[in-house]
Amino acid sequence: MVEFRKVVKSYGNLDVLKAVDLAIDKGEIVFLIGPSGSGKSTLLRCINVLETIQSGDLIVDGLSAKGTSAEIRQIRLEAGMVFQQFNLFPHMTALENVMFGPLKVRRSGKVEAEAIARDLLAKVGLSERAGHYPSQLSGGQQQRVAIARSLAVRPKLMLFDEPTSALDPELRHEVLQVMRQLADEGMTMVVVTHEIGFARDVGSRLLFIDKGHILHDGDPKELLANPPSERLAGFLQHIR
Numbered sequence: 010m011v012e013f014r015k016v017v018k019s020y021g022n023l024d025v026l027k028a029v030d031l032a033i034d035k036g037e038i039v040f041l042i043g044p045s046g047s048g049k050s051t052l053l054r055c056i057n058v059l060e061t062i063q064s065g066d067l068i069v070d071g072l073s074a075k076g077t078s079a080e081i082r083q084i085r086l087e088a089g090m091v092f093q094q095f096n097l098f099p100h101m102t103a104l105e106n107v108m109f110g111p112l113k114v115r116r117s118g119k120v121e122a123e124a125i126a127r128d129l130l131a132k133v134g135l136s137e138r139a140g141h142y143p144s145q146l147s148g149g150q151q152q153r154v155a156i157a158r159s160l161a162v163r164p165k166l167m168l169f170d171e172p173t174s175a176l177d178p179e180l181r182h183e184v185l186q187v188m189r190q191l192a193d194e195g196m197t198m199v200v201v202t203h204e205i206g207f208a209r210d211v212g213s214r215l216l217f218i219d220k221g222h223i224l225h226d227g228d229p230k231e232l233l234a235n236p237p238s239e240r241l242a243g244f245l246q247h248i249r
């Protein structure tokens with residue numbers, strides 16, 4: 010589904026991803042952890058071409074991130090993204106937010122778009138809130154609408170960038186539950202998070218990124234129970 014081949018991403022003189030090689034298969038639930046500034050968000054943002062890479066190759070579902078604008082547009086359709094800040098359209102209801110992608114991107118008719126949106130709001134447990142504006146929803150509810158909005162474009166892959174970091178602890182659970190359900194349904198997911206327990210329970214794979222390198226790549230339960238380096242052990246101690 011995703012393949013990085015010697016990918017370098019820099020901002021000016023700062024190399025943030027340093028010749029990263031990584032292959033992610035369909036159905037994998039990959040968690041990215043690592044210190045602040047290590048390049049986790051950048052890696053995620055390269056996948057849906059929010060960032061352009063300096064060298065190497067990046068292939069998403071057979072499409073090149075260095076390809077034509079049509080290819081890049083297709084990658085963005087296939088890779089849905091959920092951010093820390095939910096980024097909903099404030100002047101649109103939950104339903105309208107979720108209908109936006111089908112209407113504008115997939116060119117669905119209004120009736121079809123509304124049916125898709127209502128289905129997805131039900132899936133994230135928000136049928137009752139369809140007519141509410143973002144300002145009338147809790148942070149957890151807004152994030153669930155944001156997930157529904159991404160799913161409405163029928164992505165093949167979901168990217169999550171610290172989706173619960175802006176939420177109070179009691180609201181995180183409802184978002185994690187929706188993510189767990191998606192994982193159970195077989196969605197391919199790449200998740201940047203500090204929720205180590207969640208990564209251990211739900212992840213099929215854990216990557217520890219340090220200074221632009223993937224330092225460890227393995228089974229979440231094993232890596233977390235027996236960190237193979239001082240670097241990972243220290244990081245885990247710090248965030249726990």
Ligand SMILES: Nc1ncnc2c1ncn2[C@@H]1O[C@H](COP(=O)(O)OP(=O)(O)OP(=O)(O)O)[C@@H](O)[C@H]1O
Pocket residue numbers: 020025043044045046047048049050051052
């Ligand atoms: N648009 C940008 N312009 C310049 N430098 C950037 C830009 N985006 C990120 N950086 C720098 O790239 C490095 C990696 O940033 P990135 O956001 O990928 O780290 P991260 O591991 O996700 O960190 P955090 O856990 O703090 O979110 C940091 O040093 C950051 O300051």
